[in-house]
Amino acid sequence: MSLRSPLGRVLGTGSAKEGVRHWWVQRLTSIALVPLSIWFVVSLLSLPSFDHAIVAAWMSQSRTALLLVLFVLVGAWHSQLGVRVVVEDYVHATGLRTLTLVVVTFAHALVAAAGVFAILKVACGSAA
Amino acid sequence: MPQRPLSPHLSVYKFQYTLTTSILNRAAGLVLSLGLLALVYWLMAVASGTSAYTRASAMLSLGVFKLLYLGLVAAFSYHLVAGVRHLIWDTGRGLEREQARRSAWLVAGVSIVLMALFGYCAFMAGARIS
Numbered sequence: 001m002s003l004r005s006p007l008g009r010v011l012g013t014g015s016a017k018e019g020v021r022h023w024w025v026q027r028l029t030s031i032a033l034v035p036l037s038i039w040f041v042v043s044l045l046s047l048p049s050f051d052h053a054i055v056a057a058w059m060s061q062s063r064t065a066l067l068l069v070l071f072v073l074v075g076a077w078h079s080q081l082g083v084r085v086v087v088e089d090y091v092h093a094t095g096l097r098t099l100t101l102v103v104v105t106f107a108h109a110l111v112a113a114a115g116v117f118a119i120l121k122v123a124c125g126s127a128a
Numbered sequence: 129m130p131q132r133p134l135s136p137h138l139s140v141y142k143f144q145y146t147l148t149t150s151i152l153n154r155a156a157g158l159v160l161s162l163g164l165l166a167l168v169y170w171l172m173a174v175a176s177g178t179s180a181y182t183r184a185s186a187m188l189s190l191g192v193f194k195l196l197y198l199g200l201v202a203a204f205s206y207h208l209v210a211g212v213r214h215l216i217w218d219t220g221r222g223l224e225r226e227q228a229r230r231s232a233w234l235v236a237g238v239s240i241v242l243m244a245l246f247g248y249c250a251f252m253a254g255a256r257i258s
Binding site: 027031033052056068076082083111117 | 182211249250
């Protein structure tokens with residue numbers, strides 16, 4: 001006899017109430033990151049130099065700006081999912097774990113927002 | 129209390145290649161998270177103008193950061209290939225012991241080739257990261 005309620009079985013979201021969402025998003029972001037990260041590395045290493053003018057001109061191209069925004073957002077999301085699991089696995093004290101998860105989530109949101117802001121600022125031509 | 133079997137603790141766990149490939153993937157992911165932080169710092173520096181960028185470049189050229197770039201090249205190469213291996217596993221393929229052993233060697237080989245390639249481009253060709 002199963003102790004699970006019929007409703008719980010129908011919803012199929014398990015004890016964490018999130019179902020396979022974490023697993024699925026981690027897969028989606030990793031699939032997206034295969035081409036995005038390869039594009040980023042190749043594109044970055046193809047720059048003739050890392051002088052400000054060269055980098056700013058590169059970031060000002062529409063295609064670069066668009067792909068960079070995607071790369072930073074998807075990368076930050078994937079990173080958040082990964083670091084979260086590491087914290088859940090290795091930080092055992094409940095209070096410290098929750099605190100660490102809050103800090104990790106906020107830090108990733110900040111990094112993602114800062115990255116997108118910086119890319120758009122350069123791409124929209126207001127970098128001094 | 130009834131004497132039930134305990135799951136093996138890490139200290140008594142027999143060393144196996146599966147353990148290495150798994151923990152390396154996790155470590156590589158953490159290094160790449162640091163890389164994301166450095167990337168966004170760099171992007172912010174570009175957006176802050178020439179003088180701020182010059183100051184940030186000086187900091188990003190420190191030895192500690194060169195060590196980070198070396199780690200990033202290694203971590204990216206490994207995490208990319210090992211991640212693709214995980215995605216293939218998710219389709220239910222390659223999970224037999226012999227196949228998994230072979231793919232572990234394949235991952236090691238391909239990621240070392242990528243490390244050499246990216247490392248050469250990043251540190252040697254034109255000496256851009258200097």
